Amino acid sequence: MTEGLAAEIREALAAARRGETEDLGSFARYADEPNGWRVLDPDGNVVDSGGQTVTEASADAG
């Protein structure tokens, strides 16, 4: 292993210990929701999104 690579690994480990992780952005928050709607910025990046809207108009026999 080169000294340069070793230094990079040490730096990465130190960053991980400090809790520094790559910013996953807002889209990751909604990754598990079914697609319903989304808002895109002018570059086409998803800046917000939400799950499906389900409407139910039940006949209430109670």
Add this chain to the structure above:
Amino acid sequence: MAAIDQALVSILLNGLTPTGAAGIPGTAIGTPVGTTAMKLRLNTTLSTASAFGTEIVNGTGYAAGGFTSLGQSTASSSGSAVGVPLTTQSATATSAWSIASFDLTGNAAQRGFWGPFNAQPIAVGIGNTFQITGGSGAAAGIQISLT
């Protein structure tokens, strides 16, 4: 949550029960939302069971009355939900939008189903694009059912 206009509720109930003269089915269901392509209207306030929400102002890809060209949704069978729209709908805000609800209407603004968007109100800044996911059946962004 009820999500169908009350006038349409009465049309459906009367058409499927013996509320007509001498016990015949009542008012024929007919075509209460017309026979031409339906629209999907976006509102900045919540719709209710008896009234539209306040429609958003026009943007690029959205004109008063709602999205058109929704596409032909997969028909319900055995009571399954209908997904709307088939084709993804997109509109870009030319003034800031706060989107709360939708109304699914006939071409001449006859109200049918309505509903609040998941996680509303949705902020759409100037230049940003709001989309409703299109798809067949369960893949569509809005699912409409009676059960």
